[in-house]
Amino acid sequence: MAAVFGLVAALALGAVGEAKAAAPAADTAQTTPATTTADRFTDRPHGFASLAGGTTGGAGGKVVTVTDQASLARYAAADQPYVIRVKGSIAVEPFGSDIVVASDKTIIGVGDTGEIVHGELHLKPGTHNVIIRNLTIRDSYVEGDWDGKTTDFDAIQMDSVHHVWIDHNRFTHMGDGLLDVRKDSQYITVSYNQFADHNKAFGIGWTDNVTTQITIDHNWFTGTKQRNPSADNCAYAHLYNNYFSNQVADGDPQWTYGSWARGRTEMVIENSYYDGVQHPYQADATAELVQRGSILRNTTGRHDAWGDAFDPRAFYDYRLDPAAAVPALVKRFSGPQKRxxxxxxxxxxxxxxxxxxxxxxxxxxxxxxxxxxxxxxxxxxxxxxxxxxxxxxxxxxxxxxxxxxxxxxxxxxxxxxxxxxxxxxxxxxxxxxxxxxxxxxxxxxxxxxxxxxxxxxxxxxxxxxxxxxxxxxxxxxxxxxxxxxxxxxxxxxxxxxxxxxxxxxxxxxxxxxxxxxxxxxxxxxxxxxxxxxxxxxxxxxxxxxxxxxxxxxxxxxxxxxxxxxxxxxxxxxxxxxxxxxxxxxxxxxxxxxxxxxxxxxxxxxxxxxxxxxxxxxxxxxxxxxxxxxxxxxxxxxxxxxxxxxxxxxxxx
CATH class of the missing domain: 2.160.20.10 (Single-stranded right-handed beta-helix, Pectin lyase-like)
Structure with missing residues (x-):
């Protein structure tokens, strides 16, 4: 998935969000060729993470394999670039602790069994050029704290970072959010992940600034209640070919929802599939949300769409799968893959x-x-x-x-x-x-x-x-x-x-x-x-x-x-x-x-x-x-x- 290179200079850090491109024709999403199988396993990021110099992670550094917390923490926090292969299950102690991830790192699960249990990957302000792939991150949930009010044990949390690719992971049963992209983080792509069996799935924002650019594609949100995702003051949020299914049904009339464009977010949703979702997509009056080509099955509540938002193709090229094919494709290809x-x-x-x-x-x-x-x-x-x-x-x-x-x-x-x-x-x-x-x-x-x-x-x-x-x-x-x-x-x-x-x-x-x-x-x-x-x-x-x-x-x-x-x-x-x-x-x-x-x-x-x-x-x-x-x-x-x-x- 190639970027439109002529736009890279215009997308220098801090330069986006000042101009709005015209929306594409209504039938564009239906005529774009489907993504090939090879594209689903490419080791190069696409979407916003591919722009403004791109995201290469630990490329150029040594390749190491870790099987314990001490080794993972040491290499992840190192000043030098590393490709860090996580082999088997690593239980983090104390329960809910952070593994700090520094710049220029790739963290990737070996086979489909690499996992981090009871712990969080944390990217501090200023961190950049990070790839996290093919991992399961699970089980820092505190019993009885369904709303996540007593802990902040996310699966991955990042504050004020840039150039990050989160790909082919499985997140479930954590203490607070599964994935938090916070505080003016930029050039982010989140692709082919599974967000499962949780209250707060995926939050973006916690800022008054309108700077974040994020691509969210081919993810599976299943058994989640809210933040699928919640996008607060995003300059550009592009969601396509995501699958939303089996939403938690607890009778909450407001805080059970699919995707929410909050504040001054500009959001584009394309060719996604919503099955049994309350409020599948909604927008604040100050936000803009464009939806095209998605399939809604057994949905209720808000289906907001207003404003022009932006044209994702003005920033990068991409291919869309037909919405009808999304459930089968995402079930097959999302989450950790042995390949x-x-x-x-x-x-x-x-x-x-x-x-x-x-x-x-x-x-x-x-x-x-x-x-x-x-x-x-x-x-x-x-x-x-x-x-x-x-x-x-x-x-x-x-x-x-x-x-x-x-x-x-x-x-x-x-x-x-x-x-x-x-x-x-x-x-x-x-x-x-x-x-x-x-x-x-x-x-x-x-x-x-x-x-x-x-x-x-x-x-x-x-x-x-x-x-x-x-x-x-x-x-x-x-x-x-x-x-x-x-x-x-x-x-x-x-x-x-x-x-x-x-x-x-x-x-x-x-x-x-x-x-x-x-x-x-x-x-x-x-x-x-x-x-x-x-x-x-x-x-x-x-x-x-x-x-x-x-x-x-x-x-x-x-x-x-x-x-x-x-x-x-x-x-x-x-x-x-x-x-x-x-x-x-x-x-x-x-x-x-x-x-x-x-x-x-x-x-x-x-x-x-x-x-x-x-x-x-x-x-x-x-x-x-x-x-x-x-x-x-x-x-x-x-x-x-x-x-x-x-x-x-x-x-x-």
Missing amino acids: IGDAVTLHVPGAYPTVQSAVDAVPAGNDVPVTIAVAPGTYREKVVVPADKPKILLQGTGQHRSDTVIVYDTPAEYGGSTGSATVRIAANDVTARHLTFSNDFDEAAHELRGEQALAMKTTGDRIVFEDTAFLGNQDTLMTDSPRLTTVSRVYIRDSYIEGDVDFIYGRATTVIERSVIRALSRGSTTNNGYITAASTWKDNPYGFLITRSEILSDAPAGSFHLGRPWHPGGQPDAIAQVLIRDTKLPAAIKASPWTDMSGFSWRDARFAEYGNSGPGAAVTEDRPQLSDAEAPSYTVARYLNGADGWAPYDRH
Whole structure:
């Protein structure tokens, strides 16, 4: 949901409320496209919280997981930005106490079970840039105090703050209000929350100033009596696609109500659903309230609407769901969601200037999926994903993998083969999609020839590359393992790899499927290089599998090898295993495509072909072939499954 950026300057803090935009046409709410499912789980705020610089919470800070009150309180009150993941239930003591939340924080429940019990999140005056998501905050209610007169135990209370997003939470059974947005707070969005089983749900205002701008959408008010919400002297209060149901029926003729525009509030209500609500929406004579497109079922009392209020689209873009769809949608999508709390998304360059800075923000021992979303562009940097940071997805967000490039130009002469790698992945369970990895070291410019310069090195297990490209010359892509006898697995699909000498090499079990491999010419008429240089450990039956792919080359006919056996450090037990099957081969492939290396004969390695085609394919005694009986033992599944049954190919 994108903001209208031309209005950001006009919406600087303190500058709103001085002019009134014209109301949109009456049928606008009915013709706007419905919000997509993906929009309901976006990690970027919409509405007023997205304006005047936006709300990013703890983005750019460290990601921490807390399971106790002391840790939550320490990180929430810290001066530095933090993404604070609340795991499990945290009971606050003494009963009803505050957890102070400072600026630049994201507090998010892990999975759908993160909760704060008996306590309040409190934002003091001046606090800004806070995101609170995916939590249950419950049970600070004092028995017998239905009106909340003896305590002030809210679920969340904020005074004179700005840029706050409250999203996908569940609030119930607190000592006073569930959510209080007070005293000139500005640029607030409250979305997809549940307000349940309570007297005073959601209050806004407690001020004579008309400054607050607030967006309230897709919330479920159920079993609540009043303040759904009560908006006092709001400059702009935009309510849309909210669901009001099962209102408390205690016979109170005045203080049982839905939404109330009080003082000089300007309120717009769109496409909401009121079911069994007394006074569904009402306005003071000094306020203005516009309602359009809502459904009222079994309602009684006041249905006020007067004045022009304002046009929300003059401030930001948004999509409306049909009012009839609101009950089902809000029941399904409001409140804590496992899909939100089980993953974290870090944006590059938005909150993080570099890919490495985003990797650095992932906590050691990370136990949840983290997506590093990399915007289109060229990132000239080296990136290391250390072994203690698993479960990372590096994802380019452009339309094509060539839109997002991570590139550097270090040769092995200046850092060893490992140090030359533009990107190095040592962690397990890392996936990369829609990206290009490149080492653009210029050998000719440095008067060097045959210099290693890796685009990518992996040592982790269960590594996946989808729709990726690897660009380089010698040793472009190294898939390895942390120790000689350790098996790591790498799956590469729908990708592109180019190079000249040993440009796919290492000891990891590696499957390259449905991909293009380009063998670059070095200008020779007899030997332009080697596609593979495997160093598979002797006890590992599965090394490299290239299947259902195509090898291309502009090198002269008969000038490229399929591979040679690499024995690092002369290690005799590194016995290469390479199978190329069901793949198209170019004329550049030699008639005898396997060759010796460093005194080790290729005939002692485990090289084979099966079912290949194209001008470079042939069956001779120098080209070992699998038999039809052997072929079923050398499939993608056999290479990758291992003892844990890993099957990344099943996800397609």
